[in-house]
Amino acid sequence: PRSKSFTGTSESECEQIYQTTIRPYRFYPRAMSSVLYNNCRGAALVLRGFRTTNRPLSNAARCLATNTGGAVNAIVAEQLSGIKDAGTYKVERVITSAQSAHIGVANREGTVINFCANNYLGLANNQQVIDAAKHALDTHGNGLGSVRFICGTQDIHKELEAKVAKFHDLDDSILYASCFDANAAIFETLLTPEDAVFSDELNHASIIDGIRLCKAQKSRYKHRDMADLEQQLQAKADARIKLIATDGVFSMDGTVAPLQDICDLADKYGALVFIDECHATGMFGATGRGTPEFCGVEGRVDIINSTMGKALGGAMGGYTAASREIVDLLRQRARPYLFSNTLPPAVVGATNQVFDMIMEDTSLVTKLSENVQYFTQKMTDAGFTVGGDPSHPICPIHIGDARHATEFADEVFQKGVFVVGFSFPVVPKGKARIRCQLSAAHSFVSPCTTTCVDEFMEIGGNGVIYCERIAEWANRVVRMHVQKFRDVQCFRILQWSWLTSFFS
Numbered sequence: 001p002r003s004k005s006f007t008g009t010s011e012s013e014c015e016q017i018y019q020t021t022i023r024p025y026r027f028y029p030r031a032m033s034s035v036l037y038n039n040c041r042g043a044a045l046v047l048r049g050f051r052t053t054n055r056p057l058s059n060a061a062r063c064l065a066t067n068t069g070g071a072v073n074a075i076v077a078e079q080l081s082g083i084k085d086a087g088t089y090k091v092e093r094v095i096t097s098a099q100s101a102h103i104g105v106a107n108r109e110g111t112v113i114n115f116c117a118n119n120y121l122g123l124a125n126n127q128q129v130i131d132a133a134k135h136a137l138d139t140h141g142n143g144l145g146s147v148r149f150i151c152g153t154q155d156i157h158k159e160l161e162a163k164v165a166k167f168h169d170l171d172d173s174i175l176y177a178s179c180f181d182a183n184a185a186i187f188e189t190l191l192t193p194e195d196a197v198f199s200d201e202l203n204h205a206s207i208i209d210g211i212r213l214c215k216a217q218k219s220r221y222k223h224r225d226m227a228d229l230e231q232q233l234q235a236k237a238d239a240r241i242k243l244i245a246t247d248g249v250f251s252m253d254g255t256v257a258p259l260q261d262i263c264d265l266a267d268k269y270g271a272l273v274f275i276d277e278c279h280a281t282g283m284f285g286a287t288g289r290g291t292p293e294f295c296g297v298e299g300r301v302d303i304i305n306s307t308m309g310k311a312l313g314g315a316m317g318g319y320t321a322a323s324r325e326i327v328d329l330l331r332q333r334a335r336p337y338l339f340s341n342t343l344p345p346a347v348v349g350a351t352n353q354v355f356d357m358i359m360e361d362t363s364l365v366t367k368l369s370e371n372v373q374y375f376t377q378k379m380t381d382a383g384f385t386v387g388g389d390p391s392h393p394i395c396p397i398h399i400g401d402a403r404h405a406t407e408f409a410d411e412v413f414q415k416g417v418f419v420v421g422f423s424f425p426v427v428p429k430g431k432a433r434i435r436c437q438l439s440a441a442h443s444f445v446s447p448c449t450t451t452c453v454d455e456f457m458e459i460g461g462n463g464v465i466y467c468e469r470i471a472e473w474a475n476r477v478v479r480m481h482v483q484k485f486r487d488v489q490c491f492r493i494l495q496w497s498w499l500t501s502f503f504s
């Protein structure tokens with residue numbers, strides 16, 4: 001408007017455009033151009049000179065002044081641009097085959113080796129599981145079109161809940177569409193303002209969201225820090241119900257909760273123990289009974305939430321296993337249970353088959369454990385920093401920088417190994433990693449694990465990313481000179497110049 005180049009448009013219309021649309025985005029060129037394009041539908045206003053093309057500006061003015069949808073789209077577009085600029089934009093690769101150790105991917109010939117699935121036991125395409133799903137379709141149909149308490153409970157649902165309870169050695173269980181739903185239900189249903197919940201700071205997002213829904217007093221303790229947990233338990237000693245909530249295995253790091261210490265503190269302060277076992281059920285511990293078995297605390301965990309969408313066939317569904325009273329209360333009040341359709345028969349039939357298999361035979365658990373040991377040793381010998389518990393199939397390869405992690409994963413994928421880089425907000429800033437996940441379907445006989453290690457070594461050696469250990473060395477050199485530079489900005493410039501010159 002200031003340039004007065006709006007031919008055929010009144011001064012008031014120009015001012016209206018400026019105040020309502022242009023001014024809020026004057027410092028954001030991408031958002032500005034997106035607003036103008038989306039609202040004018042081709043009548044592009046050029047920032048320099050504010051010239052118009054293709055249609056009268058007076059019509060564009062009216063559109064800009066009244067259409068707020070384009071402004072919202074522009075705000076979102078700017079956020080997306082920021083994600084892309086940070087190198088953390090996520091692109092979904094399309095799989096054209098069944099989930100397995102070797103999968104087909106769209107726009108690529110042949111198969112790639114899959115090292116990023118939660119298909120820990122390799123049962124996602126197991127023929128017995130598939131046959132069980134087909135049989136359930138034939139006998140119980142495709143779906144029920146109902147929530148459980150109306151007309152959505154079949155005999156196979158009750159059969160599965162009984163198997164889940166037996167597997168975890170608890171009184172009863174209740175099924176959900178996902179474990180996210182199970183976590184959304186448990187805290188809100190069980191806890192009141194008179195109660196207190198204590199959550200590990202690195203718990204899964206579904207636990208965090210579930211706790212936000214409840215009205216209990218909320219405390220967050222430092223990751224796996226038992227001294228901090230005890231201090232917070234002491235501070236809330238008068239709470240009616242005290243519930244300690246933790247992941248059994250933390251999915252981004254592959255680390256295991258110190259359940260022995262947690263249960264000891266729970267006994268000392270009269271608290272209940274809740275664990276999310278999504279990355280442990282069926283495949284962790286000597287017989288696959290999860291973190292309680294691995295940590296030797298069977299019978300001491302009060303509430304177990306888990307999923308059927310990972311080791312147990314990889315489809316969908318979640319559950320809560322607990323005392324009969326807690327499960328009964330969930331059936332009466334849990335909103336995700338009361339207001340979501342029941343699980344489809346095919347999923348229930350397949351999962352019933354999976355529980356039969358893993359309770360009768362633990363050979364897949366043994367095979368998975370052997371694969372984990374082999375892979376971890378090979379990657380460590382190759383010079384990579386492998387995080388997580390050495391017994392767990394989540395093997396995060398630490399990279400650090402988000403963009404480098406994404407580029408590294410892309411390069412490895414081009415070599416035929418399917419991995420994904422994880423960065424903020426999934427993991428803390430500066431702690432990006434490539435999360436490799438082992439499966440019982442990976443084989444020492446075929447070149448699965450060897451190929452993965454070889455490609456990591458080749459890409460790392462080609463300088464696609466900096467080696468974490470070298471980066472740590474460079475930072476130590478920089479820190480030697482910190483005291484000479486009082487100003488924070490000077491230190492940042494020095495650190496950046498050292499790193500960029502070293503890696504150039």
